[in-house]
Amino acid sequence: MTTEPSTSTRSEPDAVARILAAAATLFAEHGYDRVSMNQIAAAAAVSKANVFHHFSSKKELYLAVVRGACNAAERLRTLGEPGGPVSRRLPDYAEGMLRDMLEHDQIHRLMMRELLTDRDDRFDRDLAERVFGDTFARLVAILRSAQETGELRREIDPAMVATLLIGASVFFFQSREVLRHFPDVRFAQDPSGYSRMLVDLLLNGMAATAEPATRKIRKDAV
Amino acid sequence: MTTEPSTSTRSEPDAVARILAAAATLFAEHGYDRVSMNQIAAAAAVSKANVFHHFSSKKELYLAVVRGACNAAERLRTLGEPGGPVSRRLPDYAEGMLRDMLEHDQIHRLMMRELLTDRDDRFDRDLAERVFGDTFARLVAILRSAQETGELRREIDPAMVATLLIGASVFFFQSREVLRHFPDVRFAQDPSGYSRMLVDLLLNGMAATAEPATRKIRKDAV
DNA sequence: GTCTATATCGCGATAGAC
DNA sequence: GTCTATCGCGATATAGAC
Numbered sequence A, B: 001m002t003t004e005p006s007t008s009t010r011s012e013p014d015a016v017a018r019i020l021a022a023a024a025t026l027f028a029e030h031g032y033d034r035v036s037m038n039q040i041a042a043a044a045a046v047s048k049a050n051v052f053h054h055f056s057s058k059k060e061l062y063l064a065v066v067r068g069a070c071n072a073a074e075r076l077r078t079l080g081e082p083g084g085p086v087s088r089r090l091p092d093y094a095e096g097m098l099r100d101m102l103e104h105d106q107i108h109r110l111m112m113r114e115l116l117t118d119r120d121d122r123f124d125r126d127l128a129e130r131v132f133g134d135t136f137a138r139l140v141a142i143l144r145s146a147q148e149t150g151e152l153r154r155e156i157d158p159a160m161v162a163t164l165l166i167g168a169s170v171f172f173f174q175s176r177e178v179l180r181h182f183p184d185v186r187f188a189q190d191p192s193g194y195s196r197m198l199v200d201l202l203l204n205g206m207a208a209t210a211e212p213a214t215r216k217i218r219k220d221a222v
Numbered sequence C: 001g002t003c004t005a006t007a008t009c010g011c012g013a014t015a016g017a018c
Numbered sequence D: 001g002t003c004t005a006t007c008g009c010g011a012t013a014t015a016g017a018c
Helices: A016-032 A037-044 A048-054 A058-076 A086-101 A105-116 A127-148 A158-179 A191-204 B015-030 B037-046 B048-054 B058-074 B088-104 B105-116 B127-148 B158-179 B191-204
Strands: none
Touching: A016 A037, A016 A048, A016 A058, A016 A105, A016 B037, A016 B158, A037 A048, A037 A058, A037 B158, A058 A105, A058 A127, A086 A105, A086 A158, A086 A191, A105 A127, A105 A158, A127 A158, A158 A191, A158 B037, A158 B105, A158 B191, A191 B048, A191 B158, B015 B037, B015 B048, B015 B058, B015 B105, B037 B048, B037 B058, B058 B105, B058 B127, B088 B105, B088 B127, B088 B158, B088 B191, B105 B127, B105 B191
16 A cells, blocks of 8 residues: 555665665776775665675675676667768767767776776676677678778778777777876867867878878868 | 895895786786785795885885886887888887787786876876876877978877877777677787788778779868 | 674784794 | 784674664
């Protein structure tokens, strides 16, 4: 007769959800080893014993958090499927990827941390890898089809382009705080400018054309 | 009268050196938090107390290791100064950078770990950043001079190219174990092939040229 | 489900003999 | 300089009342 959703006494936003949220934030910020169950419990406003009641170990809690992050990351990737010339889709794709990372900073930091951890130290040895691999494969497929329509040079290895595109975005994401301090860098706080320049560079290269006179109008003002 | 180098009893390759070497390996492999002074002492074949005798804390030992890695990384960077057309020097530069990273895996893992650590959690807040910044600034200077001689397009931001070049190398370095598992990727174990493709892509772009006959003209597909 | 209280362990760091 | 032995603390994890 009551409106109780399940077994909860009457209940807050659900202790489990609070624990997961607190753990996600802390793990993303500081990494597994620098976060204690005490901190997580405090941040979630529950007792430490309660955390252990819901998650049998710290490791298991961490896994639950990483799984959540991977699922979320997978759900975010809706772009890329519909058609159109790649040279038009690519800027959006790159900018979308970068914006996703920045907006869902936490999720992606967790995923990147997991990918960069030595395989033997990792808890789940291929979850993040699988999610990342899917994104990668989809991007390669798009590039390959653009080669078949003749839009992109055939000598190029599409996996190479995908690596470069993703790598440049990941590197920007990881290093923006460091890059910000370099006097030469003006794009550290302008992700959309960065991805536009990135795609332009990838498409057109940086070598000067031989005859400036006959140049086919390339004035992508940066 | 004796041949004793200094104060050592008679001594092995020097306990301090052994400790530093063991610590460097372990820190590079697993990170600061997952390595204990016990492990380091065991790997260096000395007692834990002896480690504390030479380094007053774990933190200080770690700092000594990172400083050593940064110095080593700085010493490695001899390329880039002499002249010549950038389009010829760049492939060597990129390949050299990548080969350095792979050959001195340990040093660079340590430096990257330090760069990717949140600024507030970092022990030395700008050592690695300074070393990395020097490399970056030197590369930017080379690219900028190539723009002034007209070899590279003037609209391009040299810092952008440097970011892309370094980012692509760093990403390859970090992710080669993951990339190796992707069916589309054939270059994961061929760093020199990777850097050649990388520079070619950066110089010439991937867009198909409109008229293969008059190929100097590269038409923007956009 | 949630708490307080406690067990147990391994860590960084120290004391003091040799 | 090097060792053995040990301290003190905070970590994960558990026991058991409510």
